[in-house]
Every structure is written in structure tokens, then in C-alpha cells.
Amino acid sequence: MINDQASSLRRKMEQINNSKKHAKTISVVSGKGGVGKSNFTLNFALKLSEQKKSVLIIDLDIGMGNIDILLGLQAKYSIVQMYENSLSIQDIIEEGPNSISYIAAGSGLSKIFTMNEAMLNYFLDEFSTITSDFDYIFFDMGAGASDDSLSFILATDECIVVTTPEPTAMMDAYAMIKHIHQKNPNLPFYLLINRASSIEEGKRVIQKLQKVSEHFLAKSITALGVLPYDKKVAKAVIAQVPFTLYDPQALASRTIAQLVNQYLTNTINIDKKAPSSFISKLKRLSQFN
Numbered sequence: 001m002i003n004d005q006a007s008s009l010r011r012k013m014e015q016i017n018n019s020k021k022h023a024k025t026i027s028v029v030s031g032k033g034g035v036g037k038s039n040f041t042l043n044f045a046l047k048l049s050e051q052k053k054s055v056l057i058i059d060l061d062i063g064m065g066n067i068d069i070l071l072g073l074q075a076k077y078s079i080v081q082m083y084e085n086s087l088s089i090q091d092i093i094e095e096g097p098n099s100i101s102y103i104a105a106g107s108g109l110s111k112i113f114t115m116n117e118a119m120l121n122y123f124l125d126e127f128s129t130i131t132s133d134f135d136y137i138f139f140d141m142g143a144g145a146s147d148d149s150l151s152f153i154l155a156t157d158e159c160i161v162v163t164t165p166e167p168t169a170m171m172d173a174y175a176m177i178k179h180i181h182q183k184n185p186n187l188p189f190y191l192l193i194n195r196a197s198s199i200e201e202g203k204r205v206i207q208k209l210q211k212v213s214e215h216f217l218a219k220s221i222t223a224l225g226v227l228p229y230d231k232k233v234a235k236a237v238i239a240q241v242p243f244t245l246y247d248p249q250a251l252a253s254r255t256i257a258q259l260v261n262q263y264l265t266n267t268i269n270i271d272k273k274a275p276s277s278f279i280s281k282l283k284r285l286s287q288f289n
């Protein structure tokens with residue numbers, strides 16, 4: 001049975017590797033909670049979409065997903081329902097503004113992270129059918145890392161670590177980087193400082209974290225940028241409208257647009273990228289440990 005599943009997964013992976021285009025998979029993580037991962041992911045995705053990129057957000061914040069809440073939308077289905085009702089992944093992809101797509105976390109999602117091999121294969125099988133449909137697939141993670149969510153993070157192509165300038169958040173961000181790096185030293189990290197009182201403050205935080213990572217882990221981390229504190233963000237959250245749509249001229253909105261431009265100009269052309277290794281890495285790393 002397990003052999004059957006493994007060979008069917010291998011066949012799937014071969015199909016993926018043979019197709020032309022693959023989404024870049026990006027996990028968005030933090031040590032401390034509430035630092036702005038979901039708001040960043042959503043608005044970064046919206047701005048990428050304005051640049052004609054097709055984007056999917058998968059909300060993997062276990063049992064506490066909120067992408068649909070931030071969008072002011074009610075998802076018809078979630079990952080949990082995919083299992084419960086044997087739906088395809090296409091069935092649970094919802095349409096958001098700017099033609100972004102998203103998959104809601106649903107309640108009781110914790111099941112997915114303790115799933116057995118058959119369930120993981122089901123997810124991977126389904127996931128593999130959509131990797132050529134998007135340019136970018138974001139995994140909006142919960143704070144910290146459980147063993148299971150770590151498997152997803154380690155399998156992505158890139159990891160964006162979000163922190164605020166608070167020393168507690170910075171410490172937790174570093175702990176997270178260290179934890180992930182020890183498991184996969186090749187995973188590229190990007191660092192986003194959110195809620196900075198000034199760009200200078202944010203830059204100082206980036207430099208500190210880069211220095212510490214280089215010194216203790218011999219790991220260089222790319223600066224994604226600094227997102228300033230902007231009270232419009234909280235207003236947009238209350239209005240349940242993504243802040244870049246709520247007020248495109250707000251400081252946070254203009255800054256996100258700049259960050260997307262910088263990110264895109266530093267990024268290797270997606271079509272020239274090696275085939276996504278998400279599936280194979282997830283399969284290898286999780287190994288149902």
C-alpha cells in the first residue's frame with residue numbers, strides 16, 4: 001500500500017518536472033505571533049498580482065486562519081473540507097480581489113499536520129496539479145514551528161521571516177531562522193521588518209539579524225525590506241479590506257509596492273527556474289517523523 005502511494009507520488013513528481021512552468025513556493029514565517037505575516041502576505045500578493053503575476057495564498061495558520069477575514073470574504077471550502085468531502089484542490093481555491101486566489105485554513109486544520117501518509121499524499125497529489133497554474137504560491141504559516149508545519153517550510157523555495165523591531169520579536173525571529181537553517185541550510189531566507197517606526201530603525205534591525213546569522217550560523221540573509229508602522233493598516237483590518245486596496249496611497253501601501261518591485265527585479269525569471277522541488281522536498285523531509 002505504502003509502495004503504491006510512493007510510486008504514484010513519484011509519477012506525479014515526474015509529471016511536474018516535465019511541465020514547463022512551476023510556481024515559486026514561499027513560506028512566510030515568524031517566531032513571535034502577530035507581527036504582521038498575514039497582512040504582509042496578502043498585500044504583497046495583491047501587488048504581485050498588479051504586476052501580472054498569478055498568485056495563490058494557502059492559509060496554513062492551524063485552526064486560526066484569517067486570510068478570508070482580512071479579505072472580508074467567506075470561503076466556501078477549506079483544506080479540512082477537501083479531506084472531509086474528498087474534494088479536489090481546484091474545488092477549494094477561492095477567488096479574491098485583483099484575481100488573486102486563496103485557500104482558507106478552515107477549522108480543525110491541525111489534523112493536516114498530524115496526517116498519515118495517505119493524507120499527505122492526497123495533499124501532494126492535489127497540490128501537484130496546480131503548481132503550473134501560478135507564478136507564486138505563498139504559505140501563510142502560524143507563528144513558530146511545529147514539526148509538521150516545519151516540513152512545509154523546509155520544502156518551499158524561499159522563506160520570508162517577518163519580525164518587528166521589538167527585541168523579543170527579533171530574538172524569536174533569530175531562533176526561528178536557526179531552527180529552520182539547522183534542518184535545511186540551503187533554504188534562502190528573506191527578512192522583512194514590519195511596524196518599524198522609521199526606515200532607519202528597520203535597517204538597523206536587518207543589519208543586526210544579518211550579522212548574528214552570519215556570525216553564528218554562517219548564513220547570509222537577504223533583506224526584503226522594511227514596512228513602516230502605519231495606523232491605516234489597523235483601520236483596514238477592521239474594515240476587512242486589504243490595506244493596499246483600502247488606501248493605495250497610505251505609507252504601508254506605497255512601501256509594499258516598492259518592495260514588490262525590488263523583489264521582482266532581484267528574482268530569477270520564473271520560467272528559467274529549475275522545476276519546483278516542493279513536492280519532493282516535502283516528501284523527503286517529513287517522512288512522517
Ligand SMILES: Nc1ncnc2c1ncn2[C@@H]1O[C@H](COP(=O)(O)OP(=O)(O)OP(=O)(O)O)[C@@H](O)[C@H]1O
Pocket residue numbers: 030032033034035036037038039040061141142143194195196227228229230231233234237252
Ligand atoms: N505595518 C503595520 N502598521 C501598523 N499595524 C500593523 C502593521 N502590520 C500589522 N499591523 C497590525 O498587527 C496586527 C496583526 O497582523 P497579522 O494578523 O498580519 O499578524 P500575523 O503575524 O499574521 O499574526 P499571527 O501570528 O496570529 O498569524 C494587524 O491586525 C494590524 O493591526
Ligand SMILES: [Mg+2]
Pocket residue numbers: 037038039061066140141142
Ligand atoms: Mg497570520
